[in-house]
Structure formats: structure tokens, C-alpha cells
Amino acid sequence: MSSQDIPEENLPSEQGTAHGAVSVADEKHPFADPGLPPHEHRIQDIDERAARRSERAVALLFTLSMLATVGFIVSYVAIPHDKDIFVFPIGHLSALNFALGLTLGVALFCIGAGAVHWARTLMSDVEVADDRHAIAAPEDVRAKVHADFKQGAKESALGRRKLIRNTMFGALALVPLSGVMLLRDLGPLPGDKLRHTMWAKGKRLVNMNTNLPLRPSDVAVGSLTFAKPDGLEETDEDFQTQIAKAALMIVRLQPDNIKDKRELDWSHEGIVAFSKICTHVGCPISLYEQQTHHVLCPCHQSTFDLSDGARVIFGPAGHALPQLHIGVDDEGYLQALGDFEEPVGPAFWERG
Amino acid sequence: MSTSATNESRSRGKAPAGERVADWADGRLGIYSLAKANMRKIFPDHWSFMLGEVCMYSFIIIILTGVYLTLFFHPSMNEVQYHGSYVPLQGQMMSEAFSSTLHISFDVRGGLLIRQIHHWAALIFIAGMFVHMMRVFFTGAFRKPREVNWLFGFLLLVLGMFTGFTGYSLPDDLLSGTGVRFMEGAVLSVPIVGTYLSFFLFGGEFPGGDFVARFYSIHILLLPGIMLGLMVAHLILVFYHKHTQFAGPGKTNNNVVGMPLLPVYMAKAGGFFFLVFGVIAVIAAIAQINPIWAMGPYRPDQVSTGAQPDWYMGFSEGLIRFMPGWEINLWGHTLVLGVFIPLVIFPLVLVAIAVYPFIESWVTGDTREHHILDRPRNAPTRTAFGVAWMTVYFTLLIGGGNDLWATHFNLSINAVTWFVRIFVFVGPVLTFLATKRICLGLQRRDKDKVLHGRETGIIKRLPHGEFIEVHEPLSQEQLHTLTAHEQYTPAEIGPAVDENGVERKVKGAEKLRAKLSRAYFDEDSQIPKPTVEEYKEITSGHGHH
Numbered sequence: 081m082s083s084q085d086i087p088e089e090n091l092p093s094e095q096g097t098a099h100g101a102v103s104v105a106d107e108k109h110p111f112a113d114p115g116l117p118p119h120e121h122r123i124q125d126i127d128e129r130a131a132r133r134s135e136r137a138v139a140l141l142f143t144l145s146m147l148a149t150v151g152f153i154v155s156y157v158a159i160p161h162d163k164d165i166f167v168f169p170i171g172h173l174s175a176l177n178f179a180l181g182l183t184l185g186v187a188l189f190c191i192g193a194g195a196v197h198w199a200r201t202l203m204s205d206v207e208v209a210d211d212r213h214a215i216a217a218p219e220d221v222r223a224k225v226h227a228d229f230k231q232g233a234k235e236s237a238l239g240r241r242k243l244i245r246n247t248m249f250g251a252l253a254l255v256p257l258s259g260v261m262l263l264r265d266l267g268p269l270p271g272d273k274l275r276h277t278m279w280a281k282g283k284r285l286v287n288m289n290t291n292l293p294l295r296p297s298d299v300a301v302g303s304l305t306f307a308k309p310d311g312l313e314e315t316d317e318d319f320q321t322q323i324a325k326a327a328l329m330i331v332r333l334q335p336d337n338i339k340d341k342r343e344l345d346w347s348h349e350g351i352v353a354f355s356k357i358c359t360h361v362g363c364p365i366s367l368y369e370q371q372t373h374h375v376l377c378p379c380h381q382s383t384f385d386l387s388d389g390a391r392v393i394f395g396p397a398g399h400a401l402p403q404l405h406i407g408v409d410d411e412g413y414l415q416a417l418g419d420f421e422e423p424v425g426p427a428f429w430e431r432g
Numbered sequence: 433m434s435t436s437a438t439n440e441s442r443s444r445g446k447a448p449a450g451e452r453v454a455d456w457a458d459g460r461l462g463i464y465s466l467a468k469a470n471m472r473k474i475f476p477d478h479w480s481f482m483l484g485e486v487c488m489y490s491f492i493i494i495i496l497t498g499v500y501l502t503l504f505f506h507p508s509m510n511e512v513q514y515h516g517s518y519v520p521l522q523g524q525m526m527s528e529a530f531s532s533t534l535h536i537s538f539d540v541r542g543g544l545l546i547r548q549i550h551h552w553a554a555l556i557f558i559a560g561m562f563v564h565m566m567r568v569f570f571t572g573a574f575r576k577p578r579e580v581n582w583l584f585g586f587l588l589l590v591l592g593m594f595t596g597f598t599g600y601s602l603p604d605d606l607l608s609g610t611g612v613r614f615m616e617g618a619v620l621s622v623p624i625v626g627t628y629l630s631f632f633l634f635g636g637e638f639p640g641g642d643f644v645a646r647f648y649s650i651h652i653l654l655l656p657g658i659m660l661g662l663m664v665a666h667l668i669l670v671f672y673h674k675h676t677q678f679a680g681p682g683k684t685n686n687n688v689v690g691m692p693l694l695p696v697y698m699a700k701a702g703g704f705f706f707l708v709f710g711v712i713a714v715i716a717a718i719a720q721i722n723p724i725w726a727m728g729p730y731r732p733d734q735v736s737t738g739a740q741p742d743w744y745m746g747f748s749e750g751l752i753r754f755m756p757g758w759e760i761n762l763w764g765h766t767l768v769l770g771v772f773i774p775l776v777i778f779p780l781v782l783v784a785i786a787v788y789p790f791i792e793s794w795v796t797g798d799t800r801e802h803h804i805l806d807r808p809r810n811a812p813t814r815t816a817f818g819v820a821w822m823t824v825y826f827t828l829l830i831g832g833g834n835d836l837w838a839t840h841f842n843l844s845i846n847a848v849t850w851f852v853r854i855f856v857f858v859g860p861v862l863t864f865l866a867t868k869r870i871c872l873g874l875q876r877r878d879k880d881k882v883l884h885g886r887e888t889g890i891i892k893r894l895p896h897g898e899f900i901e902v903h904e905p906l907s908q909e910q911l912h913t914l915t916a917h918e919q920y921t922p923a924e925i926g927p928a929v930d931e932n933g934v935e936r937k938v939k940g941a942e943k944l945r946a947k948l949s950r951a952y953f954d955e956d957s958q959i960p961k962p963t964v965e966e967y968k969e970i971t972s973g974h975g976h977h
């Protein structure tokens with residue numbers, strides 16, 4: 081038995097024939113197809129005891145599956161849905177999810193393993209050959225089909241009665257237009273909606289986190305503050321759509337550090353307000369580097385220099401972040417002095 | 433029931449119940465004619481043939497679990513306040529889509545498991561399709577008569593990607609919402625009609641209140657419906673064409689060698705469904721996926737770092753990340769090349785691999801059927817093209833995760849991005865050349881093995897002191913297997929004069945084809961396989977190599 085475990089080709093060949101001499105079945109055509117190799121018996125084919133062992137293994141797997149299903153039902157009933165367990169080395173898991181998944185997985189896997197083991201050890205493993213047939217039809221079939229088609233086409237008179245043909249094509253070409261028309265109301269036309277945000281002259285800048293209007297003294301040098309226009313509340317029906325355009329980020333720079341003249345003009349005591357929406361594809365920008373005054377979009381890594389008109393210094397964004405002209409109102413709160421002068425967010429054809 | 437009773441009932445013309453049901457069905461459905469060709473259909477055996485099965489079974493698993501999820505999911509963007517059992521988000525405003533996903537995850541027993549099985553199965557489905565496609569590509573299984581089935585499979589991959597995208601966007605969480613925003617930005621970049629497309633897609637401005645409901649019908653009905661049809665057609669063609677096989681003793685282009693569908697493959701393939709399902713269930717039990725509660729509901733003004741799409745969208749993410757921010761402003765219009773070019777290249781990357789079978793069959797001019805698979809080494813140019821394509825794909829995948837590469841490997845994100853920008857062009861050239869060399873090397877090794885036999889590792893000392901390694905000749909089976917592949921000769925441009933001796937015009941396409949054919953099949957691109965004469969000459973001389 082032990083020598084049969086090693087395939088023939090791994091054994092060292094006999095010294096006499098090993099070097100140079102060759103014994104090939106077909107001396108004339110050494111590369112010819114020798115045909116299907118003879119079937120090699122498995123242990124189960126010749127030893128009934130081994131076959132019974134395989135049978136028991138398959139039955140055991142199917143039994144395990146049944147037990148696992150019982151385990152699934154028990155887990156479903158017994159384990160509270162908010163219980164956590166610690167499983168090394170994975171960590172904390174929902175106990176219910178863990179138990180249900182494991183029992184279901186074992187129940188399914190054992191059915192599969194049993195079936196495959198059955199097929200591999202007990203079903204016939206004799207390889208047989210089946211003939212292939214050409215996919216293309218034989219010539220007479222081909223001729224018949226062509227003739228039939230010509231006959232049918234002729235009887236329809238489609239080629240002869242051009243008026244019918246042309247009007248039919250016309251009708252078929254037009255009728256899908258109704259379907260296209262029906263798509264019109266999928267949405268309103270863009271108009272100039274992408275050009276305007278909620279910001280307007282006199283709108284106060286409200287801190288996104290505290291929901292309180294901002295004073296210049298609330299904005300420290302080196303900090304990054306997010307703001308929304310006064311009057312926009314989370315409970316508003318169009319909050320998501322409005323904040324998608326109006327989200328603002330505020331930083332305070334030393335006025336000497338501001339390189340861009342317009343940026344300086346539109347700032348207040350070094351406080352500058354820029355659109356938070358990236359000009360690349362619209363992610364909210366949220367990473368601020370105090371020392372360099374760079375902001376980085378975490379989605380595609382476009383980097384903008386807030387001390388230089390928020391121009392792009394790295395990454396795929398195509399233009400600078402729009403700046404909001406800000407000032408202070410009578411009561412000392414930061415306010416917008418108008419809407420953004422250019423559209424916020426990703427560029428589009430009509431942006432210009 | 434006793435034996436005599438059975439015989440009695442037979443003699444009265446009554447067959448067993450199963451047979452009677454089958455007869456009934458045959459009289460109405462003609463199942464016997466169908467079963468005659470298919471019940472004992474022969475399938476060849478090779479581990480790589482089960483990759484397609486993984487896809488089919490994960491698709492079935494996705495459908496089963498997906499139907500369950502629709503029972504609880506509310507495809508609505510109405511804002512509600514959360515009052516479920518996940519404490520950290522209680523009292524927060526969120527869309528119904530998000531809150532119903534939380535409900536599935538925390539309040540429906542087993543809901544989280546089904547959600548995770550659904551998501552894991554989707555990832556495995558698309559990964560399986562990808563690997564299956566590579567298997568078919570590198571073994572040349574796409575050749576006639578299987579080109580149409582290759583396209584069916586390709587469409588399944590593309591539709592699978594979009595079904596996945598619309599699916600993971602449904603919970604309306606912070607991560608997926610960011611992905612949808614990215615898509616909106618990409619749509620906006622389309623010249624002339626971009627804003628209109630975006631407004632029609634979202635029912636107005638982004639995000640509006642419609643896209644979850646719209647993605648829902650696309651995700652659960654439109655795309656899977658088409659995919660189910662394609663999958664059935666794909667399988668019917670597999671049956672109709674009969675499966676390919678590798679060369680070997682007894683295996684020819686005119687036969688199919690293997691074991692019958694009933695019972696062996698019924699048990700093996702049927703069992704394999706349970707194996708795949710079982711493994712995915714265990715993964716879903718222990719490996720958390722898409723924990724939307726940790727990300728929170730979508731807000732257009734919030735984002736988390738490390739935002740990544742599911743892996744199969746990663747290469748499009750790479751395209752958008754490595755692209756320079758080109759923008760052209762002319763006559764009051766903006767051409768957003770920095771976004772639009774990636775949007776155009778995205779389908780082109782996929783189409784490049786999809787059309788390859790047609791290019792190869794044009795170059796070889798081969799119209800015969802091929803049922804014997806190639807070993808990748810025996811088609812060096814094809815293999816090299818495939819590897820070059822994969823290089824582009826995986827470089828883009830690296831580009832799509834440039835932030836993660838930077839943070840996990842302590843690299844500069846700028847350096848990673850620049851690497852991708854350069855390597856996406858240089859990489860495929862390098863890997864093309866290297867792969868071709870490796871294939872040729874392996875062909876030489878095969879040739880050597882055929883002519884000189886297998887190295888046994890046994891060192892022998894000859895009487896005069898020389899040491900040699902003993903080579904063992906191959907069996908005829910091995911000789912046949914190693915020499916069974918076909919080798920094309922390069923196509924020539926036909927004669928420069930026609931049959932009347934008049935100079936004819938050689939078309940550009942003809943020249944290109946001859947050039948490509950040389951690139952595929954000249955002596956630099958394939959090692960001529962050993963001939964019987966060479967073999968006999970070497971093996972007849974005793975005592976020398």
C-alpha cells in the first residue's frame with residue numbers, strides 16, 4: 081500500500097533506461113494521443129469497508145447539518161437581540177448574529193460537504209467521452225432556412241409594397257417618443273438653481289454645532305468652524321438640498337498671511353468664509369492644516385490653499401473654492417454681504 | 433410495499449408514482465427529449481471551472497436574501513426621528529431608508545445576518561465574475577463558438593457593478609451618500625446635457641427626496657431582472673456548446689471527457705451551492721460589513737475620512753483621483769475634463785477586455801470551433817495583453833485607495849498619486865513585456881521537457897568521472913499533453929499584384945492585420961513546439977543530450 085501512495089512519476093526511474101533510452105508505447109508517433117488512460121480504482125471501489133466509512137462520513141455531515149438547524153432555531157428564540165459577546169480574536173460581536181450565522185453556515189456547509197463527499201467517494205468516477213457536434217447547421221438545413229425566409233418575406237410583400245413598409249417603419253420609429261416624453265417629469269429643468277444658495281445680504285452665519293450666530297470673537301486663529309445660513313433648520317423639508325449648497329467653512333488667518341487681494345477684501349479681521357463643497361465632485365471638505373492653511377477633501381484629496389484665494393494646489397479639482405463676502409452687522413454678528421458670486425460645488429457645462 | 437405488489441401493479445400497466453409524474457409532464461412539456469440530451473451530459477473536471485458556479489450561487493443567494501430585505505426596508509427619503517434600539521442615534525433626524533436599515537440591523541432578529549450575507553455575497557459575486565472572466569480569458573475559452581457567451585458574461589459583470597452601486601446607496605448612510613454625490617458630480621461634468629441629466633436623475637437638485645426610491649426600483653427590479661435573463665442565457669449556452677476542456681490523453685476538439693451531470697455533477701454542483709452559501713453565512717457571522725450605524729445618516733455637508741466605494745467601483749475611483757483638474761472655460765461654457773475624461777475612460781477600460789476576442793479572431797483569421805483550452809503560456813501575446821489590462825485595473829484600484837495606501841504604509845499621498853499617474857501608462861508596457869518573456873521561457877521549458885525528459889534530481893557519476901543528472905523520459909500521455917497545442921504562423925499580406933498581374937491596392941486594415949499577426953506569431957513571440965523528428969533524433973542517440 082505504502083508504495084502506491086507516491087505517483088509513478090515521482091519515483092526514480094530504473095537506471096538502465098533512465099539515461100537516453102526511451103520506451104514509448106507508440107515508437108512511430110511519440111506525440112500521438114494515446115487515448116483515455118485506464119480508470120484507476122478508488123479505495124471505496126475495491127474495499128467495501130472503506131465505502132461504508134465514506135457512507136458514515138456523509139451521514140455524519142448531514143446529521144451535523146440537522147443539529148445546526150436546531151441550533152439556529154434555539155439561538156433565534158433564546159438569545160436576546162442586544163446581547164454582545166467577545167470572540168477571540170475577532171472582538172465584540174452581536175451574540176445573536178454570531179450564533180445565527182454560525183449555525184446557518186454549518187447547516188448549509190455540511191449539506192454541501194456531504195453531497196460532495198458522496199459524489200467523490202461513492203458515485204462512479206469513470207470518465208466517459210461524449211461527442212461534440214458542430215454548432216453551425218449542416219448545409220441543407222441552412223439552405224432550407226434561407227429559402228423559407230425568402231418565401232416568407234416574399235409572401236409578406238414587404239419589399240414590393242414600399243408604402244406599407246415605409247409607413248410602418250415611420251410608425252414604429254415614432255411610437256417610442258411617447259415613452260421618452262413621459263420621462264420629462266422626472267425632474268424640473270435646472271434653470272439657474274445651481275447658481276444660487278440660501279446666502280444673501282444680511283444673512284447671519286450660524287455655527288453648525290451650537291446653532292448660535294457667530295461673532296468674530298468666536299472664531300479663533302487656527303480653528304475651523306462650519307456654518308449655515310440663519311433660518312435653515314435640520315427639520316426643514318429642504319434642509320438636505322439647501323445645506324448641500326450653502327455649507328460654509330470659516331477660518332481665521334493673520335491678515336498679513338492672506339496673499340490674495342480679493343480674499344482680503346472679502347474677509348473680516350482675517351476671518352474668511354469659503355464654500356465647504358469641493359469644486360471637484362461635491363464632497364464636503366473637512367480636513368484643515370493650521371500651519372499651512374491648506375484644506376484637503378477627504379474623498380479625492382484635492383487640496384486648496386485658504387491663504388491664497390483657496391486655489392487648488394494638488395488633486396483633481398478644477399478651480400478654487402468660492403468665497404463668501406462677509407462682514408459684521410449692527411449687533412456684532414458675522415453676516416453675509418451677498419450670495420456666492422459663482423456657483424458652488426462641481427463644475428458643469430453652463431457654469432462658464 | 434412488497435416486491436410482488438410492485439410487480440402486480442406494473443403488470444396492470446401502472447408505473448411507479450415518479451414515473452407517472454414524469455410521463456404526465458412529458459406529455460405536456462416534452463421533458464424526455466430535453467432530459468435525453470442533458471440528464472447524462474458530460475462535464476469535464478477542473479478546479480477553475482467552478483469559478484463560474486461561485487458566481488451563479490452567490491447570485492441566487494443575493495436574490496434570496498434581497499427578497500427578505502425588501503420585506504423590511506422602506507425606500508423613502510422622508511426625514512424621521514429615530515426611536516429604535518440603537519442608542520447612540522436615538523432622537524436623530526434621518527431618512528426612513530436609513531432608519532429602516534437600522535431597524536433591520538438591530539430590531540429584526542437575524543436581519544443583520546441577512547443584510548451581511550447579502551452584502552458579502554454581492555462582493556463575492558462580482559469578485560467571482562472577475563476571476564471567472566480572467567479564467568476564460570487566459571485559457572482562450574472565449575474563442576468561437578463562445579464569443580456571444582463571453583459578451584453575456586461581460587454584461588453580467590457590468591450590470592453587477594451597477595446593481596451593487598445602487599444597492600449600497602440605498603441605506604442613505606454617510607458613506608454611500610458621499611458616493612452618490614460623487615456620481616452626481618460626474619454626471620454634471622457631461623458637456624451640454626450634464627445638468628439636465630442630474631436634475632432628471634435626482635428629481636431636481638441633489639440630493640432631493642427621490643433617488644433612494646428610484647435606485648430601489650433599479651436595484652431590485654430592473655437590473656436583476658435583466659441579469660437573471662442573461663444568466664439563464666449564459667447557462668443555456670454553456671449546455672449547448674458543451675464545456676471546454678484542457679488538452680490531455682483522450683481529449684480532443686471533437687469530444688468532451690468527464691463525468692455525467694446525473695449523478696456526479698448534480699451532487700457536486702448542487703452541494704457546492706450549499707458550500708458557497710455556508711461559507712458566506714459564516715463570513716457574515718464573524719466579519720462585519722457596511723456598519724451604517726457607525727457612519728450615521730447622510731448629510732451633504734458631512735463626510736468621513738477614508739471614504740471608499742465597494743471594491744469593484746475602486747478602479748473608477750482611481751480614475752477620478754489620479755486625473756489632473758483640467759477645466760476649460762470657453763464662450764461662457766465649462767468643459768470639465770478633469771471629471772469627464774475619467775467618466776469616458778471608465779467604460780472604455782471595461783470595453784477593452786470585452787472586445788478582445790473579436791480582435792484576436794480577426795488577427796488569427798481562425799473560423800474553426802475551439803473546445804480545447806489553451807495554457808496561458810502557449811498564447812503569450814494574449815496572456816501578456818491580459819496581464820497588462822490587469823495592471824491598469826489594479827493600478828487604478830491602488831489610485832482609488834491612495835489615501836489608505838498613504839496612511840497604512842506611511843507614504844506621501846502626493847507620491848502615491850504621482851506613482852499612479854505614471855504607472856498606469858508605464859506599468860502595462862512593462863508587465864506586457866515581462867509576461868511575454870515568462871511565457872516564452874515556460875514554452876522553452878516545456879520543449880526541453882519533451883525532448884530531454886524530466887529532471888529527476890538524481891546525480892549519476894559516469895565511469896570516467898563526469899557527473900550528469902538523470903533525465904527521465906516522459907510518458908506518451910505527457911508528451912501528447914505538452915505538444916497538443918496549436919501554433920499559428922504569421923499571416924502574410926497577400927501578393928502585391930492581383931490575378932491579372934495588375935498592382936492591387938493593399939488596404940490599411942490588411943497591413944495592420946499582418947503586422948499584428950507577426951507580433952502574435954513570429955519567432956519572437958512563440959517557441960516552435962518540438963517536432964517528432966527532433967524528438968527521435970535526440971532520443972535515438974544513446975548517451976548524449
